[in-house]
Amino acid sequence: MTLVEPGHPRAKSLKIRERLAEGFKAGLVVPEGLAAHGRGEAFDYFLGERTTSHAREAIRAAVAVLLTGESPVISVNGNVAALVPSEVVRLADLTGAKLEVNIYHRSPERERLIAEHLRNHGAKTVLGTEEEYATKIPEIHSDRRKVDKRGIASADVVLVPLEDGDRTEALRKLGKVVIAIDLNPLSRTAQAANITIVDNIVRALPLMIEEAKALAGTPREGLLRIFRRYDNGKILRSSIELMRRRLQELE
Ligand code: ATP
Ligand code: MG
Numbered sequence: 001m002t003l004v005e006p007g008h009p010r011a012k013s014l015k016i017r018e019r020l021a022e023g024f025k026a027g028l029v030v031p032e033g034l035a036a037h038g039r040g041e042a043f044d045y046f047l048g049e050r051t052t053s054h055a056r057e058a059i060r061a062a063v064a065v066l067l068t069g070e071s072p073v074i075s076v077n078g079n080v081a082a083l084v085p086s087e088v089v090r091l092a093d094l095t096g097a098k099l100e101v102n103i104y105h106r107s108p109e110r111e112r113l114i115a116e117h118l119r120n121h122g123a124k125t126v127l128g129t130e131e132e133y134a135t136k137i138p139e140i141h142s143d144r145r146k147v148d149k150r151g152i153a154s155a156d157v158v159l160v161p162l163e164d165g166d167r168t169e170a171l172r173k174l175g176k177v178v179i180a181i182d183l184n185p186l187s188r189t190a191q192a193a194n195i196t197i198v199d200n201i202v203r204a205l206p207l208m209i210e211e212a213k214a215l216a217g218t219p220r221e222g223l224l225r226i227f228r229r230y231d232n233g234k235i236l237r238s239s240i241e242l243m244r245r246r247l248q249e250l251e
Pocket of ligand 2: 163164165166
């Protein structure tokens with residue numbers, strides 16, 4: 001393992017890379033996942049590597065929706081498992097959401113490793129690995145079309161951190177409320193989701209956990225109001241505008 005000096009200007013970002021590299025060696029992350037992370041990092045640079053007020057607004061709406069969902073699900077891929085395993089387990093506990101392994105580059109072995117990794121971080125049940133419960137979403141043309149009957153297939157709300165655009169669109173067509181975490185506000189995922197948290201998953205998850213604690217006990221009507229008042233188009237436009245301004249300042 002390489003050691004990142006704490007004083008290094010990009011220490012946090014290098015630490016995250018280390019975690020992904022370890023996840024890669026452990027068989028959780030695929031090479032494509034490392035490249036996808038790099039795309040995210042570029043946008044994080046434009047954001048100033050911090051959580052914006054727009055992201056906070058999206059986080060609040062996202063947690064409100066998760067709490068009102070009848071059968072909410074958190075979809076977990078290799079990068080998510082490598083970066084925030086304890087946090088997704090905690091968020092699932094606090095919101096009553098189920099955890100489901102769903103990966104783009106599919107292999108039964110990697111699915112098993114991701115599920116085991118989540119269980120090692122406290123998850124009691126992890127869906128998405130048993131063939132007898134597998135079903136397919138015909139609208140999706142990648143391996144990700146395989147979903148769990150008890151999970152994403154029957155969910156009303158799905159949190160898809162670091163998602164692919166096709167699947168987000170397909171899940172929307174099926175009438176599900178889709179929450180995405182994506183540093184790129186221009187991606188098809190960001191544009192297609194009901195709620196897009198434009199933030200690094202490493203910063204967003206702990207804040208979602210705090211928000212879940214803060215909103216616990218809020219009457220359902222109050223939670224629904226938060227969602228109704230939320231405007232994803234506005235949040236995306238503001239995020240893009242913020243990046244544009246920062247780039248001008250940095251020139
Ligand atoms: P789309 O298919 O939605 O148009 P894409 O093809 O650009 O998106 P993918 O490769 O499908 O992107 O998925 C990676 C996405 O995840 C990228 O948009 C990237 O910005 C984002 N991403 C990567 N790492 C992180 C992270 N740590 N936190 C938040 N977002 C991230
Ligand atoms: Mg894509």
